[in-house]
Amino acid sequence: MTGLLRKYGLMLKWQALSSKTILPISLVVELVVAFGFVIGLGFLYPSISPNIAKFLTTGAPTISLLMVGLVLVPQMVADAKTEGTFDYIWSLPVPRMVYVAADATIYTLIAIPGVILSLILGAAYYHFGLHVSLLVIPAMLLIVLAGIFLGYSLAHSIAKAQITQLITQVLVFFIMIFSPIMFPAAQLPHWLADVHRFLPIEYMADLSRGTLTDLKVNMGLAFAVVGGWCLIGLVATCILVHRRR
């Protein structure tokens, strides 16, 4: 166990140093997006009420975390595959999931500041209060990790980097427009709402709102579904990174 932790620490250092040029840029982009999102709501809805602003702002963490997991991660992994990074890293005496854990830590650290900023800004700008539960930490971690593992397995299951990039573009569209994050599922066509009952996105939004506001959501179901998808992503990642050509 000590050996694994030591290797995790070393790979974390390696990843942090490798990302030191891209990390601050990613962080700034995340913060700017969070800031822009909150301000942008006012342009979309000029006479927005505090309650609607609260609903929208507390959906933002889900979008922000999914963008890291399902867009940034697959693109970075696809680039790394093209450059032969994994061929080298997998030749080192480090369990592959330890490397994945170090990678996931870095992406989580990139994702979280934007989430916090958007919530603080939104509450201050639109004058609403947040009811933050202690469960917010596991909820946010579960959302971001589910996204990261699903993104990791997506990138490792597709051979061509260009196809991965294309799929991430489609995912952005799907998450932003066709997912019940910023609006209730009832506003979607029935068939799409039914599809979302099996996908984690709506439940991620529920986790976010359930731990940040006093809105009533089925937290047990939300934890179970998002947890299930996180597990699927983790198992798929584990299988894919251990695959030999």
Place this chain on the structure above:
Amino acid sequence: MAAGLEIKGSVLKIDNLCKSYVKGKLVNDYISLSLGYGEIFGLLGPNGAGKTTLVSQIIGLAKPDSGSITIEGVDIIAKPGYTRQACSFQAQTQVPINGLTAMQAIELVGRVRGGNTQKVRSRTLELLHNLEMEEWTKKSAETFSGGMRRLVAFCMASVVPGRIVILDEPTNDIDPLRRRLLWQEVRTLVAMGSTVLLITHNVLEAERAVDRLAIIDKGKVVSMGTPASLKGNGGLNMRFEITLEPRADVPIMPESIQNTTVTGRRVIGRLRESDIASAIQWARSLKEKGLAEEYSVGPASLEDVYLKVVGHGDSPEIPDKEVNHDRIAA
């Protein structure tokens, strides 16, 4: 280990290894090899011969279709984790070191490979000093040239060397001075107890560096032995070369000159030491008839062996396309 010594005990044993990426097309075709403790073993072959595929299976990135690979008796196909500790590897592709300094990259790998912090630090400094890389010690890898990145990759493979150190084209892009220093470090690795598997298509460097070698072509081992034994080729240990006058036809070669190849106006063949005099006499007669411009006789090189066994020629060391003399005569 001196060339030609018998290998006692195998650290790496590959037996009838087959690998295909597309069904029915073998990239490695029943390869069998054995590496002894403390030797430098060269794996030579043209691009696409299957060298990197073979290495990918040794380090556990690829899985063979059939056959076995053992390191010190351990089946590493079943236990790929074992091979990653037993082998340290310099990949042909660039290593992911952007953002790291040379020192950070080398030390990180040393510590990942289980090295003690202080020992890793002193070995890192020693490698950087021996390869005259001190200037780059604390510079970020983004500023490195391709050759410098490759040297750092070599150091990463050597800082805490495995029982087998696999070097895939280690000297590509490296300047001549540091190439020499790098070969000294390869010898140091052997002195430290490692076996070195060197993958290259640089025949001239391999001839000087390796104790034994295998030439691999189209997925098969086509020749194996010490450089001296391969060059000996049943007593045909001399190289004969004649440059024909422009527009002169390729002459019928005397029986004593064998394994001939034609490259432009150059005709190269192999002969026994005892046949040198008659060959020179024949070449002189061609020159007197105005058919040949010049000729030379000398010890055979590994390049000649390589060209002969690989035939189709695809080496950066050999600029001209090789043409088989028998086909020309026909």
